[in-house]
Amino acid sequence: MPRSGAEARRRLQQAALELYRERGFDQTTTAEIAARAGVNERTFFRHFPDKREVLFDGEAALRAALVQAVAEAPDGLQPLDMLLRAFRKAGRILEDNRPFSEPRLAVIAVTPALRERELAKAASLTDAAAEALEQRGVPDRLAGLAAQAGWAAFHQAAQAWIDDPSQSLDAHLSRAFDDLRALSAPVPLTKEG
Structure with missing residues (x-):
């Protein structure tokens, strides 16, 4: 589990990028991004309003x-x-x-x-x-x-x-x-x- 908010944010970004490259943006859910990053989906939404914003x-x-x-x-x-x-x-x-x-x-x-x-x-x-x-x-x-x-x-x-x-x-x-x-x-x- 990431210990800091900055570390969780970085891991979410990396997980999203990996999944978008593997499966495509449309086929990837926020739950899958959170799971790959080792956090829950609520944590994802504490850092990003949607799955597009994770790359911006x-x-x-x-x-x-x-x-x-x-x-x-x-x-x-x-x-x-x-x-x-x-x-x-x-x-x-x-x-x-x-x-x-x-x-x-x-x-x-x-x-x-x-x-x-x-x-x-x-x-x-x-x-x-x-x-x-x-x-x-x-x-x-x-x-x-x-x-x-x-x-x-x-x-x-x-x-x-x-x-x-x-x-x-x-x-x-x-x-x-x-x-x-x-x-x-x-x-x-x-x-x-």
């Missing part, structure tokens, strides 16, 4: 890291540069938890209910990043656009990091934000002929 536990820490990094960014940075700093800080959370992050993303990719939850969480995090930019004086229209573009770059970088672990998440983030900036750079004219 880090949202509060990710939100706090993003908002704090934007708030602490040096004056004079452009919005995308503030977001790059923020996503680098948030990315450390993923890197520290790679053994869980990688299979978690694979389970989400094949489960419509989890993809829906991931989109809702992403929208909430994007809104938090936009609000943090607004607090730094970025006009709301630009803050929202920057936050959405930054989140797209972060998402792309995280997937690239899963696919290519030979480079750090930070390296993938730098590339994704460079690519984002390149999209708005003037395109050089080429000679035809």
Whole structure:
């Protein structure tokens, strides 16, 4: 039996991930997750409101890291540069938890209910990043656009990091934000002929 709440929570997350990979999300019950983790079902519900949320536990820490990094960014940075700093800080959370992050993303990719939850969480995090930019004086229209573009770059970088672990998440983030900036750079004219 897990002795602490944090240990029970971690074991529930690991058990859920294992069962989702073995049987699929829809075929797994909260009772089975609790049994695999060595706790009762009531304990599961003390930690998580439903079986989807068990894979999205880090949202509060990710939100706090993003908002704090934007708030602490040096004056004079452009919005995308503030977001790059923020996503680098948030990315450390993923890197520290790679053994869980990688299979978690694979389970989400094949489960419509989890993809829906991931989109809702992403929208909430994007809104938090936009609000943090607004607090730094970025006009709301630009803050929202920057936050959405930054989140797209972060998402792309995280997937690239899963696919290519030979480079750090930070390296993938730098590339994704460079690519984002390149999209708005003037395109050089080429000679035809």
